[in-house]
Amino acid sequence: MKKxxxxxxxxxxxxxxxxxxxxxxxxxxxxxxxxxxxxENKQYKVSMQIFAPDGEMLEKKGGAKADVVxxxxxxxxxxxxxxxxxxxxxxxxxxxxxxxxxxxxxNENINDLLEYFTQSEYVFPGLDxxxxxxxxxxFVSLKLSTGLISSQTMEDILKVSIQNGNAKRAQLAQVVAxxxxxxxxxxxxxxxxxxxxxxxxxxxxxxxxxxxxxxxLSFSKTAVFKDNRYIMSLDKEQTMGxxxxxxxxxxxxxxxxVNGVPVxxxxxxxxTTLRPHITGDKxxxxxxxxxxxTASGNLSLISKNNSELESLIKNKIKNQIISQCENTQNIxxxxxxxxxxxxEKLLRYYQRSFYLESRDDYERVLENxxxxxxxxxxxxxx
Amino acid sequence: MKKISYGQVIFLLxxxxxxxxxxxxxxxxTNSGVLMWSILISTVLQMIILLPLFYIYNxxxxxxxxxxxxxxxxxxxxxxTAVYALYFILLAGRAIKYFTxxxxxxxxxxxxYYFIAITIVIVAGYGAFVGVEALGRSSIFIxxxxxxxxxVMIITAQGKMEKINLDIAVQNPADDIFSxxxxxxxxxxxxxxxxxxxxxxxxxxxxxxxxxxGMKLVVLEVIVFIYTxxxxxxxxxxxxxxxxxxxxxxxxxxxxxxxxxxxxxxLCAALTVGLFIFLASKxxxxxxxxxxxxxxxxxxxxxxxxxxxxxxxxxxxxxMMLDKWFTSILMIVLACILPSxxxxxxxxxKTKAE
Numbered sequence: 001m002k003k004x005x006x007x008x009x010x011x012x013x014x015x016x017x018x019x020x021x022x023x024x025x026x027x028x029x030x031x032x033x034x035x036x037x038x039x040e041n042k043q044y045k046v047s048m049q050i051f052a053p054d055g056e057m058l059e060k061k062g063g064a065k066a067d068v069v070x071x072x073x074x075x076x077x078x079x080x081x082x083x084x085x086x087x088x089x090x091x092x093x094x095x096x097x098x099x100x101x102x103x104x105x106x107n108e109n110i111n112d113l114l115e116y117f118t119q120s121e122y123v124f125p126g127l128d129x130x131x132x133x134x135x136x137x138x139f140v141s142l143k144l145s146t147g148l149i150s151s152q153t154m155e156d157i158l159k160v161s162i163q164n165g166n167a168k169r170a171q172l173a174q175v176v177a178x179x180x181x182x183x184x185x186x187x188x189x190x191x192x193x194x195x196x197x198x199x200x201x202x203x204x205x206x207x208x209x210x211x212x213x214x215x216x217l218s219f220s221k222t223a224v225f226k227d228n229r230y231i232m233s234l235d236k237e238q239t240m241g242x243x244x245x246x247x248x249x250x251x252x253x254x255x256x257x258v259n260g261v262p263v264x265x266x267x268x269x270x271x272t273t274l275r276p277h278i279t280g281d282k283x284x285x286x287x288x289x290x291x292x293x294t295a296s297g298n299l300s301l302i303s304k305n306n307s308e309l310e311s312l313i314k315n316k317i318k319n320q321i322i323s324q325c326e327n328t329q330n331i332x333x334x335x336x337x338x339x340x341x342x343x344e345k346l347l348r349y350y351q352r353s354f355y356l357e358s359r360d361d362y363e364r365v366l367e368n369x370x371x372x373x374x375x376x377x378x379x380x381x382x
Numbered sequence: 383m384k385k386i387s388y389g390q391v392i393f394l395l396x397x398x399x400x401x402x403x404x405x406x407x408x409x410x411x412t413n414s415g416v417l418m419w420s421i422l423i424s425t426v427l428q429m430i431i432l433l434p435l436f437y438i439y440n441x442x443x444x445x446x447x448x449x450x451x452x453x454x455x456x457x458x459x460x461x462x463t464a465v466y467a468l469y470f471i472l473l474a475g476r477a478i479k480y481f482t483x484x485x486x487x488x489x490x491x492x493x494x495y496y497f498i499a500i501t502i503v504i505v506a507g508y509g510a511f512v513g514v515e516a517l518g519r520s521s522i523f524i525x526x527x528x529x530x531x532x533x534v535m536i537i538t539a540q541g542k543m544e545k546i547n548l549d550i551a552v553q554n555p556a557d558d559i560f561s562x563x564x565x566x567x568x569x570x571x572x573x574x575x576x577x578x579x580x581x582x583x584x585x586x587x588x589x590x591x592x593x594x595x596g597m598k599l600v601v602l603e604v605i606v607f608i609y610t611x612x613x614x615x616x617x618x619x620x621x622x623x624x625x626x627x628x629x630x631x632x633x634x635x636x637x638x639x640x641x642x643x644x645x646x647x648x649l650c651a652a653l654t655v656g657l658f659i660f661l662a663s664k665x666x667x668x669x670x671x672x673x674x675x676x677x678x679x680x681x682x683x684x685x686x687x688x689x690x691x692x693x694x695x696x697x698x699x700x701x702m703m704l705d706k707w708f709t710s711i712l713m714i715v716l717a718c719i720l721p722s723x724x725x726x727x728x729x730x731x732k733t734k735a736e
Contacts (some may be wrong), residue, residue, distance in 0.1 A: 121620075348550075352550060
């Protein structure tokens with residue numbers, strides 16, 4: 001009898017407890033891949049690119065399909081609830097890789113804007129945050145002739161832009177950590193839609209091509225926030241300076257002019273080491289930048305021997321980096337007194353007592369901060 | 383009586399500590415510098431706390447602290463046994479509460495709080511019923527999964543680990559560290575299990591104690607280091623940091639690791655609650671000899687479930703007080719002061735008799 005009862009209990013447990021009770025079926029789940037936030041008439045307008053079997057084709061032929069859905073509400077929560085009501089599906093942000101903040105959202109408190117995403121344990125902490133020039137909706141619903149641009153393609157564009165120095169990466173975890181510091185400062189890349197002329201095939205049978213305007217994403221600026229509010233944007237050179245001074249350049253491409261000859265410089269490896277030291281009431285950050293670069297171009301046009309040419313190019317590269325860094329320092333530390341250069345973290349780690357004594361007057365610390373930059377460049381000439 | 387090796391003791395108690403780490407965010411009111419120092423200081427204190435138990439193991443082999451108390455007098459023995467049993471019931475109730483909180487809060491699709499609590503009590507109760515040897519064996523397996531999980535997290539983390547994210551500047555180090563050490567001691571309440579586990583340990587309790595403390599020190603320091611270098615101040619916002627670090631991982635072959643980590647969480651919970659139910663049952667068995675083991679385990683499991691529901695009704699300030707003072711002080715009393723007092727009384731009685 002005991003055995004029969006045990007077997008019955010085990011079987012009933014197998015049937016009752018191994019099921020997926022309380023779960024949401026896949027067809028009732030809206031799997032979000034891109035989110036955009038705009039502010040319209042003091043209301044939050046949330047746009048989402050959601051995987052949908054009967055939606056529009058994504059740009060990769062034969063790939064997945066997606067829909068763009070919008071919802072409006074007096075908070076992001078209510079806007080998303082409206083999307084859920086419209087689609088009849090539960091929104092799932094666990095696979096969302098990209099968050100666009102529209103131009104209209106620039107004047108909002110960045111911490112408040114991100115609060116919804118930091119509250120949910122499902123949201124990927126590495127979610128990339130990007131500010132848009134124009135409406136975020138336009139970016140979420142951006143199309144190529146072949147279909148909607150997928151989050152993967154947008155991610156790839158962002159990745160390439162970060163690698164080439166055009167954009168600074170701003171992941172959710174990093175931005176939220178930044179705005180918890182004294183000045184509540186952070187930096188977020190700004191994206192634009194630009195139209196370029198591209199040759200496309202007229203049809204698959206013929207080889208005839210026609211020129212067509214295609215929309216592409218381009219990154220060149222960086223939005224700077226202080227006290228959680230947008231204050232200014234850094235241009236491409238200043239963004240590069242910011243990246244040098246925060247050890248974010250791993251590789252980059254630029255061109256320099258050597259005696260009237262354009263020379264392409266490819267930086268294959270880079271590392272910035274920063275150590276602050278205190279002199280009186282001044283903070284000097286010893287900055288060592290080590291790079292391995294390759295120079296290419298029509299170098300035979302430059303009438304110099306090899307060693308002279310190498311030293312000339314090296315100096316040009318060094319001057320370019322120093323100019324980028326100085327430009328960034330001047331605008332961030334002297335003009336806007338905004339610490340997006342991680343100076344607080346450096347002081348907190350390397351100069352603890354100075355940091356604790358001076359954090360109440362942090363703007364003065366920034367005014368009195370300077371960088372002592374030295375660059376070591378290994379150059380290969382092609 | 384089935385005994386366990388010192389290795390099994392190490393992993394069994396290691397899992398109990400790991401479980402607390404999995405369900406708690408220590409960064410809400412402190413920073414990484416204070417926390418790292420506190421873990422180190424609390425490890426040294428734990429070493430001191432364990433010394434009387436090591437002494438009992440050597441001088442009175444095969445006896446647990448409550449059994450020794452019966453040597454003073456029967457009423458004292460009953461009281462001491464009841465105190466330990468109640469303490470383990472409280473710990474089991476709290477562990478069930480943490481687990482249900484973790485499951486219902488982190489996985490919104492899992493909504494039935496009672497279902498989770500009852501299920502984990504059934505599993506843990508079964509573990510307690512089969513005994514400490516089975517729990518010990520499982521703990522080795524679960525510990526290895528945990529270590530593997532940490533390694534996978536480090537390798538697959540998408541963020542960049544930066545040492546400048548470590549917040550080591552502290553305005554009032556002494557105050558902050560004292561408060562944090564106290565809390566940290568409370569989180570190591572599994573050390574009190576040594577008091578009742580003594581007769582079950584085959585050999586080398588000193589080695590078990592020191593390796594356990596060393597292992598906990600290294601693993602906890604590494605976890606704090608990973609948390610902060612990877613997530614910076616973002617960690618302060620996380621309800622369960624390890625879960626956030628886990629969801630930061632991404633690979634080409636698997637999008638999110640959370641579901642795999644949930645398995646480890648569940649195993650840790652079952653083992654921890656199982657050990658506490660087992661020890662509480664053994665204490666109660668000593669008081670009511672005539673009742674069958676099965677019924678005692680069942681009864682204790684039900685009481686633990688009830689304690690969990692009672693604790694779930696409590697408010698946050700009470701929880702914090704329980705964490706910081708109650709469990710810390712009880713841990714010191716039950717793992718160190720009470721065994722020392724029993725030893726002193728027994729020694730005095732022996733001297734008087736001679």
